[in-house]
Amino acid sequence: MAGSQTKSTGAQKKTAPKARGAMKNAPAIADFNKEEELKAYREMLLIRRFEEKAGQLYGMGLIGGFCHLYIGQEAVVVGIEMAKKKGDQMITSYRDHGHMLACGMDPNGVMAELTGREGGLSKGKGGSMHMFSKEQEFYGGHGIVGAQVALGTGLAFKNRYTNNGNVSLTFFGDGAANQGQVYESFNMAKLWNLPVIYVIENNKYGMGTSIERASSTTDLSQRGASFGIPGVQVDGMDVRAVKAATDYAMEWCREGNGPYILEMITYRYRGHSMSDPAKYRSKDEVQKMRTEHDPIEQVRARLIANDWASEDDLKALDKEVRAIVAESAEFAQTSPEPDTSELYTDILI
Numbered sequence: 001m002a003g004s005q006t007k008s009t010g011a012q013k014k015t016a017p018k019a020r021g022a023m024k025n026a027p028a029i030a031d032f033n034k035e036e037e038l039k040a041y042r043e044m045l046l047i048r049r050f051e052e053k054a055g056q057l058y059g060m061g062l063i064g065g066f067c068h069l070y071i072g073q074e075a076v077v078v079g080i081e082m083a084k085k086k087g088d089q090m091i092t093s094y095r096d097h098g099h100m101l102a103c104g105m106d107p108n109g110v111m112a113e114l115t116g117r118e119g120g121l122s123k124g125k126g127g128s129m130h131m132f133s134k135e136q137e138f139y140g141g142h143g144i145v146g147a148q149v150a151l152g153t154g155l156a157f158k159n160r161y162t163n164n165g166n167v168s169l170t171f172f173g174d175g176a177a178n179q180g181q182v183y184e185s186f187n188m189a190k191l192w193n194l195p196v197i198y199v200i201e202n203n204k205y206g207m208g209t210s211i212e213r214a215s216s217t218t219d220l221s222q223r224g225a226s227f228g229i230p231g232v233q234v235d236g237m238d239v240r241a242v243k244a245a246t247d248y249a250m251e252w253c254r255e256g257n258g259p260y261i262l263e264m265i266t267y268r269y270r271g272h273s274m275s276d277p278a279k280y281r282s283k284d285e286v287q288k289m290r291t292e293h294d295p296i297e298q299v300r301a302r303l304i305a306n307d308w309a310s311e312d313d314l315k316a317l318d319k320e321v322r323a324i325v326a327e328s329a330e331f332a333q334t335s336p337e338p339d340t341s342e343l344y345t346d347i348l349i
Contacts, residue, residue: 079242175206
């Protein structure tokens with residue numbers, strides 16, 4: 001497969017490096033300096049604390065409908081965001097709060113949207129699963145399983161058509177990997193060599209079904225092989241591994257080689273949604289992941305081991321993040337509900 005990537009098919013470059021598809025030239029992990037470790041720690045901590053607060057507000061009845069938390073998966077979106085350039089787009093599924101925060105969307109606006117308030121980023125009409133920000137190149141938040149994959153491919157088509165040098169980061173889960181529209185998108189993306197990175201967030205369970213019970217092949221990074229799309233599995237619990245893999249895939253796309261698949265092996269600590277008790281897995285399994293692989297604790301340990309931060313420094317940072325989240329919760333609860341006239345705005349007739 002790697003050899004086929006070096007042949008010119010019009011848009012591909014004849015100088016594409018050998019074995020790029022197998023990612024043999026990429027580092028396993030990025031070499032973070034102090035500033036990068038601190039940035040990753042803060043961004044992941046913000047997502048963790050925000051999601052914990054969202055869970056509390058849901059339990060209090062202040063958030064209605066569905067609410068899918070990102071706790072445990074923070075390294076995926078933070079590592080990818082660290083590899084993005086201005087103009088690159090992001091689109092994802094309904095487990096989307098972490099992606100919004102990572103790309104710079106206002107925590108107040110995100111939390112207010114969760115509570116259906118006027119100050120929300122979609123004016124209180126989108127809720128947990130449907131928020132957007134053109135300013136941050138974030139295109140949702142989509143509730144239909146796999147629907148965003150075709151849309152993300154469309155964003156990549158726009159990039160190719162206008163030759164703007166941008167890459168579409170299209171996220172979906174292991175459950176969505178079996179959807180037919182995913183493969184239609186793969187075919188189109190490779191046919192036209194579109195600059196899109198398909199990020200499969202494999203958290204081991206599609207709703208309540210393990211990947212082993214739902215998929216005949218569980219190496220999802222190879223799902224694009226029949227289309228000539230290279231892919232690789234990545235430790236999605238290590239933000240450095242995510243950053244290194246994304247840097248590599250970004251270069252692949254920007255060189256005109258077409259789409260790339262990154263399967264992020266990750267884990268969600270909570271149920272599929274807030275209504276899911278997650279009885280299909282043991283408490284020991286969850287605790288093992290928390291103890292041995294937690295993405296935030298990995299960075300925390302490195303910061304302390306390298307003398308880049310003290311316990312007091314990290315406590316102060318946690319206090320700062322908690323204050324931001326508390327402010328967002330206060331804003332969400334005090335922001336008014338949308339006026340009934342909003343029912344007739346932002347719609348196509």
